[in-house]
Amino acid sequence: MCERTVYLLFTDTGSYLSRAINLYTKKPLNHVSIGFDKDLNELYSFGRKQPNNPFIGGFVKEDIKNPFMRYSHCEIYRFQVSNEDYLRIKKHIKNIENQQNLYRYNFIGLFGVMFHIKINRKSAYFCSQFVATVLQHISSFKFQKPPYFTTPSDLRELQGIELLYEGTLDDYCGIQKNIEKQSLSIL
Numbered sequence: 001m002c003e004r005t006v007y008l009l010f011t012d013t014g015s016y017l018s019r020a021i022n023l024y025t026k027k028p029l030n031h032v033s034i035g036f037d038k039d040l041n042e043l044y045s046f047g048r049k050q051p052n053n054p055f056i057g058g059f060v061k062e063d064i065k066n067p068f069m070r071y072s073h074c075e076i077y078r079f080q081v082s083n084e085d086y087l088r089i090k091k092h093i094k095n096i097e098n099q100q101n102l103y104r105y106n107f108i109g110l111f112g113v114m115f116h117i118k119i120n121r122k123s124a125y126f127c128s129q130f131v132a133t134v135l136q137h138i139s140s141f142k143f144q145k146p147p148y149f150t151t152p153s154d155l156r157e158l159q160g161i162e163l164l165y166e167g168t169l170d171d172y173c174g175i176q177k178n179i180e181k182q183s184l185s186i187l
Contacts, residue, residue, distance in 0.1 A: 004086035006079055007035040008131065008161065009043060009062070010152055011072040011169070017054055024114060025151065029075055032127050032152040033062045034134060036090065038164075040064050040076070040172075044093050046105055046125040057105025059096055059130075064169045076165040076172065077156065085138045092134050106148075113149055120148045128152045 010029035012018055021030040033045035043062040050056055051068035064070065081089070096103060104124040112119030113126075125133065125147075132147035132155065141158055143150065155161075165172050 002083040003080040004083055005036075005038075006081055006086065006089065007038065007040065007043075007164075008077045008079075008155060009033045009035060009040060009064075010075045010077070010156060011069060012074075013068060013072045015054060015068075021110070025153065027151075027153045029073070029156075030152050032131050032155055034089075034093070034131050035062075036086075038078075040169075044097070044130075045127045046103075046130045047127055057107070059100040059103045059125075061097070064173065070168075070170050070173075072169050074165070074167070074169050074172070075156070075163060077161045078164050079140075079158070079161040081138055081140060085140070088137065089134055109148055113151060116149070118146075118148060120146075128155055131155060 009032065011031045011033070012022065012029050013031065018030060022028060031045070031047060033043045035043035043064065045060055045062055046058065047060050048054055048057050049060060051066060062069065102123050106119070106121050106124035106126045106129060109119045109121060109124065109126050109129060111117070128150045129147045132143060132150035135141050136143055136147060140160055145154060
């Protein structure tokens, strides 16, 4: 069976919302994105549409070189899925991306998590709800909570995921560039 790698990026941007969530959860790294390459060029989540405006949110293709994220503390995890599951995940995300104007950030859903009240809005997600929704049909993961109650720390505790890196995104990008240079010099 052919296996493919999927990546989860957990970040703490230091934004007001990030600080408020950290205060409530008492855990760091409360934003999560899902990606498909070790360089994190193809990375998706639900969050701010514009880095300087926290009130406009929805489906986003993350840019780790953006100053808002670049110096963020992060953890990068990876896990293996079958080729079939990999394609299923990518298709689900591509469908949302193609209709992203129909999707919103589920800010109200964050209060649902806090007070353990089901707030499952149609076409609206917060970051960990989006990632959990995308992964919920993957046979290798067994979620203990529905996506609308899933937090980033719940995702970090999934069985079968492996911590790849901890540090700043900027340092990670530098490490990846050095690895590429070394690989090219070997050739």
